[in-house]
Amino acid sequence: MKTTRLGLASVLVVLLTTTACGANHQGSASGEGGKAEAEKPKEPYTMKILANGVKTEEFDERFREVLKLKFPHVTVEYSPGGKGATINDRIASGSIPDIIRTDVPTLVSGYLDLGLGYDLNELVKKHKYDLKRFNKVFIDEIVDVGRDGALYGLPVPPYFPQALYYNKDLFDKFGVAYPKNGMTWDEVYELAKKMTRVDGGVVYRGFSSPPTNLLRDNPYSLPILDPSSDKLSNPDRWLTLFNNLKRFYEIPNNKIESTATLDGQAFSKGNVALMTNQHSVYLVLPPELNWDLVSYPIMEGAPQLMPQRGPAYWSISATSKHKEEAFEMILAMLADEVQMEDSKRGITTTLANPDIQNALGKSHSVYSKKNMEAVNVYPPIPYTQKRKSGLTDVPGVTQQNLLGQTFVDVAMGKMDVNTALRDLDEKLKAEVAKQKSK
Missing domain, CATH: 3.40.190.10 (Periplasmic binding protein-like II)
Known part of the structure; x- marks a missing residue:
C-alpha cells in the first residue's frame, strides 16, 4: 500500500504542476506593485458518475484524488451500480449520471437505445485531442458498434x-x-x-x-x-x-x-x-x-x-448539463500519469505508449515477480x-x-x-x- 500512495502522490504532483503552469493569471492594469487579480471562483456543482461493477474502493484509489485536484469545485458523486442503482433505475428516478462506464456488449441496449448516446467527436476536435494515443483496435471497436461514425466513448483500462x-x-x-x-x-x-x-x-x-x-x-x-x-x-x-x-x-x-x-x-x-x-x-x-x-x-x-477482450469506455450522457466538464474529467482519468500508475498496479493500459505497457505490474506485490511482459509479446x-x-x-x-x-x-x-x-x-x-x- 505504501508503494501505491507514493505513486499516486507523483501523479498529483505532475497534474498540479501542469495545472499551475496552464493557469491564466491576468495582471492588474493599475495600482502599485501590479498585483494579480484573483481568478474568479468557479461555480460548484455535482458530477454524477456511474460505473457498473467497479467497486467504490477501486474508483477512489485510481481516480478520486486526481479529480479532486483538477476540479476542486466539483463534487463527484460516484455509484458502482448494482441492485436498485442500474442505469434504468437512475432514469426512472430522474437521476441520470453525467458520465457512464459503458462496454461494447451493452452499448446499444444499455446506452444508445435509452436515448443517452452522445457523440464525442466534436469535443475531441475542439480540444484537439489525439485519439492515436490509444491502441487503435479499441477506438475502431467503439466506432464500429456506434452509429454513423460516432464516437460514444474513450477506452478505459483494463482490457x-x-x-x-x-x-x-x-x-x-x-x-x-x-x-x-x-x-x-x-x-x-x-x-x-x-x-x-x-x-x-x-x-x-x-x-x-x-x-x-x-x-x-x-x-x-x-x-x-x-x-x-x-x-x-x-x-x-x-x-x-x-x-x-x-x-x-x-x-x-x-x-x-x-x-x-x-x-x-x-x-x-x-x-x-x-x-x-x-x-x-x-x-x-x-x-x-x-x-x-x-x-x-x-x-x-x-x-x-x-x-x-476489449476494455470498457467512459461515455457522456446526452442529458448531462456538464458535457464539456465531463469530457475534461474523462481526459484527466485517462491521462498518461494515471495510466502509468494503473499499469504499475497490473491494470493493462489502453494506450499505445510502450513505456506504460512495459511498466505492467512493477509496483504490485505479486505481478512484480512475474513475467508480465508476456502480455506484450504480440499486439492485441x-x-x-x-x-x-x-x-x-x-x-x-x-x-x-x-x-x-x-x-x-x-x-x-x-x-x-x-x-x-x-x-x-x-x-x-x-x-x-x-x-x-x-
Whole structure:
C-alpha cells in the first residue's frame, strides 16, 4: 500500500504542476506593485458518475484524488451500480449520471437505445485531442458498434489479454523445463502430454482452461453468430478451433471438468500444470500457488497477434448539463500519469505508449515477480466483427454460453465436433427467432 500512495502522490504532483503552469493569471492594469487579480471562483456543482461493477474502493484509489485536484469545485458523486442503482433505475428516478462506464456488449441496449448516446467527436476536435494515443483496435471497436461514425466513448483500462499460465512447482517436481514466450499450440500440447501423469496416487493434469472465453477470444477474431446472416459463423474455422482444444482433453488423465467454469478454476487447486486464461487484476490465484505466465500460444494459419477482450469506455450522457466538464474529467482519468500508475498496479493500459505497457505490474506485490511482459509479446488482435445493422442479434452472453457448453459436451465425449457445431448452429437460429418474436 505504501508503494501505491507514493505513486499516486507523483501523479498529483505532475497534474498540479501542469495545472499551475496552464493557469491564466491576468495582471492588474493599475495600482502599485501590479498585483494579480484573483481568478474568479468557479461555480460548484455535482458530477454524477456511474460505473457498473467497479467497486467504490477501486474508483477512489485510481481516480478520486486526481479529480479532486483538477476540479476542486466539483463534487463527484460516484455509484458502482448494482441492485436498485442500474442505469434504468437512475432514469426512472430522474437521476441520470453525467458520465457512464459503458462496454461494447451493452452499448446499444444499455446506452444508445435509452436515448443517452452522445457523440464525442466534436469535443475531441475542439480540444484537439489525439485519439492515436490509444491502441487503435479499441477506438475502431467503439466506432464500429456506434452509429454513423460516432464516437460514444474513450477506452478505459483494463482490457483483458490472453496468456499461458504455468505452475512452476509442478515443472520443478517433474524436472521439466518451463514454458517460454512464443510457443505454438502444438508445442504446448506436447508439454501438456508430458506433464499429465499420476504420481503417488495423485492425478496431475497437464492443461485446463475456461473454454468459453478461450474460444470466444480466439486468434481469428471469429464471431459466433455470423455478421451477415442468421447462422453460425464460418463452421470450418470453428472446427479448427474445437479440434485444437479438444485434443488436450483426450490426453489420458486430463479429463475436462463438468462445466466450462469449473475447468477454468481447476488451475487454482495446484494439480494442473498449464492454463490459458486472461490476465486480469480480477483473476485472483491462491497465494500459495507458485505460478508464472508466458505469451499466448500461436496457432498455425492464424495471425501472430494476442487474443483479447476489449476494455470498457467512459461515455457522456446526452442529458448531462456538464458535457464539456465531463469530457475534461474523462481526459484527466485517462491521462498518461494515471495510466502509468494503473499499469504499475497490473491494470493493462489502453494506450499505445510502450513505456506504460512495459511498466505492467512493477509496483504490485505479486505481478512484480512475474513475467508480465508476456502480455506484450504480440499486439492485441482486432475486435470481433459485429452484426450488420438491421439484423436481429442475440445477446453476447447467450452466444458465449451456448458456445462454451457445446465445447464441454464435445470434450466429455457426448458428441463429435461436426455434430456439435451443427447443433450449435440450430440453437443460434432458434435464439435469433426468439429475439425476432419479441
